[in-house]
Amino acid sequence: MMIEIERLWQALNDVPDPELPVVSLVELGIVRDVQVTAGKIVVTITPTFSGCPAHYAMQDAICDRLRQVTDAAIEIMTTYSPPWSSDWITDTAREKLRAFGIAPAPRHGGNVMLLEAVTCPNCGSANTVLRNPFGPTPCRMIYTCNDCRQPFEAFKPL
Amino acid sequence: MTNELHNALADYLLALADDELILGHRDSEWCGHAPILEEDIAFANIALDEIGHAGVWYRLVADLRDERPETYPDQLIYFREMADYRSAPLVELPKGDWALTMLRQYLFDALESVRLERLAASAYPPLAEADAKIRTEELYHLRHTTAWVRRLGLGTEESRRRMQAALETLWPYALQMIEQPSAELVEAGYVPAEDDLRHAWEDMVIPHLQDSGLDVPHQTILPPFDRQRHTEHLSALLDEMQSVARLIPDARW
Secondary structure (H helix, E strand, O other), rough: OOOHHHHHHHHHHEEEEEEEEEEEOOOOOOOEEEEOOOOOEEEHHHHHOOOOOOHHHHHHHHHHHHHHHOOOEEEEEOOOOOOOHHHHHHHHHHHHHHHHHHOOOOOOOOOOOOOOOOOOOOOOOOOEEEEEEOOOOOEEEEEEEEEOOOOEEOOOOO | HHHHOOOOOOOHHHHHHHHHHHHHHHOOOOOOOOOOOOHHHHHHHHHHHHHHHHHHHHHHHHHHOOOOOOOOOHHHHOOOHHOOOOOOOOHOOOOOOOOHHHHHHHHHHHHHHHHHHHHHHOHHHHHHHHHHHHHHHHHHHHHHHHHHHHHHHOOOHHHHHHHHHHHHHHHHHHHOOOOOOHHHHHHOOOOOHHHHHHHHHHHOOOOHHHHHHOOOOOOOOOOOOOOOOOOOHHHHHHHHHHHHHHHHHOOOO
């Protein structure tokens, strides 16, 4: 039976990030490629951070979802090249993150500026201050907004 | 690539990986114990990053040795004997106080940063690719530890005293970390030469330590260093790190 790549991508579109369930692994740019070779499905993914503890949970979630649409053998490959970039997060995913309370990383075009001003996802103010460049997951930092006085998390530019 | 070059590169990368793993484990010992909550979070993240970077290097070693990259790191980490580890004393030393932890992480991050800058141009493409993955992540470490060295060095009398003591302890071990790689690796353009790395590292750390109010020790004679020998501290660390995996080797989590 022919396996339609388009259908596989559609299924993968539903796989949420285990830590940020409002966005999918496809929207975050973690799923890099889907191929069908000799009846086997090969999905290539790339971790956001090398030490991302959710990396294996993501592989399981991808397999579980694909098994709902196909009986074919599934292989998940990990690649580090090109390295994942926060620039790959789609515009829709950025809006979803903001609505969820996480400031998306500014697009940097390859030149990561660590001091870039981050806009508060709650009130939209740019009057924010970095509290900790490390957060609850490797890909997040902790900020405070000086205007609405709320702490919030921001996606790390990478 | 000749077989000899292959093996030399695998050995070089194994040493890098083991240093990252052991330092990552040491950093993780602060989880739940760091002096302030923000630093507890920071060090848990730094630990995770270093262990992740070890994983990236282990995969390259697996490729060079024709092993399966997916199962290789677990085997190496949990079932390897101490004699086969290639970590350096700097990362094996117990975590000490907060000053020692911070200073060790800074000295290590600075070395990593100058090494990664050079490995980006490695003539071995998988190494240059892995480098690109790790380099941006490391920016966050170096920036964080650079600020903390200054903060503690110029902080209170007590924080300066502890930083100076940590520097006296760590300095010879840090100098030792900058090794001469095998000549064929340097000639092939795979890895940077020792003197290049040493100068870049010293140019980065010495002015910063001085600006942070610390006296850099005058150290000319280095203790003998052999990555096949280990400090007594590694033994206790591995006992703890490997105990659960060795209890039930076939367990699935």
